[in-house]
Amino acid sequence: MASLKELKNRIASVKATQKITKAMQMVAAAKLRRAQEAAVAARPYAHRLGAVVANLAAAMAGRDDAPRLLAGTGRNDVHLLVVCTAERGLCGGFNSSIVRLAREHAASLLAAGKTVKIITVGKKGADALKRDHSDRIIDRVELREVKTVTFAIANKLQKRLLELYEAGEFDVCTLFYSEFKSVINQIPTAKQLLPVKADASAATSESSYEFEPDEAEILETMLPRYIAVELFTALLENAAGEMGAKMTAMDNATRNAGDMIDRLSITYNRTRQAKITTELVEIISGAEAL
Amino acid sequence: MATFKFELVSPERLILSIDADQVDLPGSEGDFGVLAGHAPFLTTLKTGIIAVKAGGVSSRIYVRGGFADVNAAGLSVLAEKAVPESEFDPTVAAAELVVAETVLAEAKTEEARDDAIAALDQVKTAVAALA
Numbered sequence: 125m126a127s128l129k130e131l132k133n134r135i136a137s138v139k140a141t142q143k144i145t146k147a148m149q150m151v152a153a154a155k156l157r158r159a160q161e162a163a164v165a166a167r168p169y170a171h172r173l174g175a176v177v178a179n180l181a182a183a184m185a186g187r188d189d190a191p192r193l194l195a196g197t198g199r200n201d202v203h204l205l206v207v208c209t210a211e212r213g214l215c216g217g218f219n220s221s222i223v224r225l226a227r228e229h230a231a232s233l234l235a236a237g238k239t240v241k242i243i244t245v246g247k248k249g250a251d252a253l254k255r256d257h258s259d260r261i262i263d264r265v266e267l268r269e270v271k272t273v274t275f276a277i278a279n280k281l282q283k284r285l286l287e288l289y290e291a292g293e294f295d296v297c298t299l300f301y302s303e304f305k306s307v308i309n310q311i312p313t314a315k316q317l318l319p320v321k322a323d324a325s326a327a328t329s330e331s332s333y334e335f336e337p338d339e340a341e342i343l344e345t346m347l348p349r350y351i352a353v354e355l356f357t358a359l360l361e362n363a364a365g366e367m368g369a370k371m372t373a374m375d376n377a378t379r380n381a382g383d384m385i386d387r388l389s390i391t392y393n394r395t396r397q398a399k400i401t402t403e404l405v406e407i408i409s410g411a412e413a414l
Numbered sequence: 415m416a417t418f419k420f421e422l423v424s425p426e427r428l429i430l431s432i433d434a435d436q437v438d439l440p441g442s443e444g445d446f447g448v449l450a451g452h453a454p455f456l457t458t459l460k461t462g463i464i465a466v467k468a469g470g471v472s473s474r475i476y477v478r479g480g481f482a483d484v485n486a487a488g489l490s491v492l493a494e495k496a497v498p499e500s501e502f503d504p505t506v507a508a509a510e511l512v513v514a515e516t517v518l519a520e521a522k523t524e525e526a527r528d529d530a531i532a533a534l535d536q537v538k539t540a541v542a543a544l545a
Contacts, residue, residue, distance in 0.1 A: 162426070165426060165427035165428065166425060166426060166427065168421075168423050168427075168428045169423045169424060169425045169426075169427075169428075169492055170425075172423060172483070172490055172492055173492055176456065176481075176483055176492075179456075180456075274426070275424075275425040275426060275494070278425075279494075333454045333455070333456055333485075334453060334454065334455045334456070335455075335456050335457070336441060336442070336443050336455070336456070336457040336458075337442065337443060337457075337458070342456065342457075342458055342481070345458055345481075346458075346481065349479075349494070352425075353425060356425055
């Protein structure tokens with residue numbers, strides 16, 4: 125049985141922890157709102173660009189002069205996994221579920237005899253993957269200094285990817301991130317980035333479009349931007365998801381701390397009462413002995 | 415006068431959504447104007463200025479890295495950077511020039527350098543027009 129003093133210290137420390145988790149939860153809630161607004165505000169652009177690219181891709185289908193970004197390298201040997209995670213932990217299973225999906229994907233590719241290369245975005249993914257894939261990580265992007273995700277970041281990443289692609293460093297690129305469904309629900313998602321797979325259902329079937337310059341040239345400028353937007357969307361969804369997950373995790377932690385304090389208080393009071401009873405018994409039996 | 419829907423979108427947000435009478439755009443193969451009932455048309459835009467006339471009010475918007483999509487639903491312009499004239503101050507102009515100059519400095523091939531020089535000229539012209 126722990127002494128009264130020990131119990132008291134323990135209660136004080138759990139209370140301090142609870143205060144911290146409570147504060148973190150509130151910070152996450154505020155950040156979540158901003159991140160969510162940013163993610164929603166970015167949707168019109170992504171949506172329209174998706175439709176335009178789908179239109180163009182449909183017009184280009186089966187043509188020989190389709191850009192390499194759309195047609196692929198004609199091989200399927202080297203796979204690049206871009207794993208986007210958060211910079212910080214303390215957000216429940218958010219990071220580990222993205223990493224798990226990426227790891228499963230990598231395992232099945234390796235089993236099929238493909239070469240796997242990995243680029244991590246965010247520190248947590250790099251930390252988790254370096255254990256069994258350290259030699260496959262070719263680059264790490266850290267967003268530690270970044271407060272709000274801007275398009276420029278996604279654009280830089282896009283340029284880096286396309287450089288590697290042009291240099292023939294990989295054939296297929298898959299993006300891993302967490303789709304933000306709601307505060308309590310984030311779905312780890314794998315999305316093929318390269319070669320570009322246009323969503324055919326997004327195409328508005330207007331066959332009488334006039335293009336200036338021609339389709340191939342427009343696609344040439346549009347596809348890099350499309351990839352940047354995909355990355356941007358992933359980063360924004362991740363930012364919102366991280367905050368949502370953090371909020372839920374911290375809410376649970378605060379509640380657990382509360383339960384713990386209750387239990388410890390009961391033990392503390394019982395111990396105190398037992399001690400008083402023992403003392404009383406000692407006094408009474410001492411008086412009787414006289 | 416018949417109007418049509420004009421939307422201006424940047425990756426970060428929807429900047430403008432109005433019913434316009436006429437919009438003049440800097441197409442990469444030449445400037446063009448859009449009125450209601452324009453034929454479906456898709457083009458890339460060069461860095462420059464979009465002029466919008468809506469309900470007798472005209473306004474100007476600086477755009478970089480965009481393209482225009484005209485269809486039955488209206489005109490949508492998707493631009494990497496779009497700044498309305500009212501918000502276009504010397505700091506924005508300076509930042510835009512820096513962006514264009516960095517591209518030029520990083521250009522490796524002769525072709526890329528030509529493109530970068532053309533892009534820088536476009537920014538300069540646009541900045542001069544708005545100043």
